Amino acid sequence: MLGYLLARAGVDTVVLEKHKDFFRDFRGDTIHPSTIDLIDQLGLREKFDAIHQSHIHTLDVVINGNRLTPVDFSKLRGRNDYIALMPQWDFLSLIADEGRKIPNFHLLMGAEATGLVREGDRVSGVTATSGADVLTITADLTIAADGRDSTLRDAAGLVPKDYGVAVDVLWFRLPRTKVDPPDTLAYLDTESMVITIPREDYYQSGMLIPKGDYPSVQKAGLPEFRARIVRVAPFLSEVVDSVTSWDQVKLLTVQVNRLSQWWLDGLLCIGDAAHAMSPAFGVGINYAIQDAVAAANLLVDGLRKGTLSTSDLARVEKRRLSPVRRMQPIQLRLHDVIAKPGGGGFLANPMTWWQRGLAGILLPILRLFTARVIGRGFRPEKLGPQLEPLR
Numbered sequence: 052m053l054g055y056l057l058a059r060a061g062v063d064t065v066v067l068e069k070h071k072d073f074f075r076d077f078r079g080d081t082i083h084p085s086t087i088d089l090i091d092q093l094g095l096r097e098k099f100d101a102i103h104q105s106h107i108h109t110l111d112v113v114i115n116g117n118r119l120t121p122v123d124f125s126k127l128r129g130r131n132d133y134i135a136l137m138p139q140w141d142f143l144s145l146i147a148d149e150g151r152k153i154p155n156f157h158l159l160m161g162a163e164a165t166g167l168v169r170e171g172d173r174v175s176g177v178t179a180t181s182g183a184d185v186l187t188i189t190a191d192l193t194i195a196a197d198g199r200d201s202t203l204r205d206a207a208g209l210v211p212k213d214y215g216v217a218v219d220v221l222w223f224r225l226p227r228t229k230v231d232p233p234d235t236l237a238y239l240d241t242e243s244m245v246i247t248i249p250r251e252d253y254y255q256s257g258m259l260i261p262k263g264d265y266p267s268v269q270k271a272g273l274p275e276f277r278a279r280i281v282r283v284a285p286f287l288s289e290v291v292d293s294v295t296s297w298d299q300v301k302l303l304t305v306q307v308n309r310l311s312q313w314w315l316d317g318l319l320c321i322g323d324a325a326h327a328m329s330p331a332f333g334v335g336i337n338y339a340i341q342d343a344v345a346a347a348n349l350l351v352d353g354l355r356k357g358t359l360s361t362s363d364l365a366r367v368e369k370r371r372l373s374p375v376r377r378m379q380p381i382q383l384r385l386h387d388v389i390a391k392p393g394g395g396g397f398l399a400n401p402m403t404w405w406q407r408g409l410a411g412i413l414l415p416i417l418r419l420f421t422a423r424v425i426g427r428g429f430r431p432e433k434l435g436p437q438l439e440p441l442r
């Protein structure tokens with residue numbers, strides 16, 4: 052996204068992607084309202100809407116048999132009052148295809164950054180491999196947007212502080228059931244938490260397990276894994292047998308971390324490379340994209356004029372650190388209290404009279420904030436006039 056925004060605004064940009072295509076395993080399909088707002092600003096709405104997608108308007112959770120709606124995106128202003136669900140590769144392909152139309156956007160697929168080039172203390176580019184070729188690419192600014200296991204961040208010697216989440220997620224797909232319950236994000240009880248993100252033909256499903264517990268889940272066997280899913284979400288009994296091998300189950304090691312400094316002279320880390328978010332509320336993609344917009348807004352002038360300095364990079368960090376520093380503790384708290392195996396035990400089944408009363412008072416108040424905080428983030432970014440394409 053940052054490569055595209057800068058190229059569109061007249062800056063020569065080289066984007067390296069180590070894979071030959073974007074067709075990767077599931078790593079989040081959520082496109083939040085603030086990203087859809089950005090798509091509108093970029094004039095890409097028609098093409099975005101043409102991508103096969105589904106929409107969710109509320110995030111329901113079923114806690115120990117009690118259905119609650121803590122998030123209702125219809126509370127948002129504007130027409131983008133939903134989360135769009137589409138494969139990440141379709142979204143990335145849209146941005147890449149638009150980029151390819153711009154002469155100064157150079158996307159090198161199958162090109163893996165392997166290290167940094169330095170001139171004295173300054174980072175002046177990257178080394179990379181592309182098939183058998185070894186490349187050296189020099190640049191006024193290098194962006195590390197290479198994800199939670201960032202090679203470039205490591206090469207720079209920047210080490211994120213880890214905030215420790217005690218859960219991992221096992222992701223898998225289940226076919227849709229014949230009789231569908233209303234769209235539901237997750238089912239929690241006193242034993243498990245199972246995520247059921249509704250897609251058109253399937254549920255993108257996940258089970259939260261204690262961190263490092265996957266080997267013992269495997270040891271207990273697939274029948275027990277399937278039974279555990281059904282115990283917390285009984286409606287899945289008719290489809291759970293579709294999980295017949297551990298190959299269908301992918302482990303996500305949940306991380307919440309961030310760098311104390313996102314930049315060196317000539318280098319800036321953004322997205323997961325600067326701050327890995329937990330999957331709670333599915334905001335990782337949104338935050339990465341918001342970083343890209345903020346960076347483009349703040350850096351484009353310096354890049355055009357050749358005057359970019361470390362204080363410009365520090366301004367990007369300052370702008371984006373604040374929303375990250377507010378969202379990560381919310382995610383951590385959520386994992387401590389509810390979003391963990393057995394986290395649903397705090398509600399009785401059925402709820403006691405005082406739990407019903409409290410939910411009746413608290414949920415409408417919560418809904419006033421949650422849609423905005425989750426859907427748009429603490430600091431939604433907009434394209435500045437400096438990012439208008441040069442004519």
Ligand SMILES: Cc1cc2nc3c(=O)[nH]c(=O)nc-3n(C[C@H](O)[C@H](O)[C@H](O)COP(=O)(O)OP(=O)(O)OC[C@H]3O[C@@H](n4cnc5c(N)ncnc54)[C@H](O)[C@@H]3O)c2cc1C
Pocket residue numbers: 067068069070077078079080081162163164165196197198199201202203222303321322323324328330332333334335336337339
């Ligand atoms: C299983 C899973 C489920 C998730 N679910 C959600 C969700 O529902 N919603 C949500 O918002 N977030 C989700 N996330 C998190 C989300 O994927 C990330 O927060 C988001 O993608 C971060 O974007 P990014 O661009 O910083 O990094 P990434 O999306 O990780 O992109 C980094 C890119 O750099 C490439 N790359 C890496 N190293 C190199 C290299 N050395 N040279 C060249 N290219 C390289 C990678 O191939 C990749 O394409 C999930 C993550 C996982 C793993």
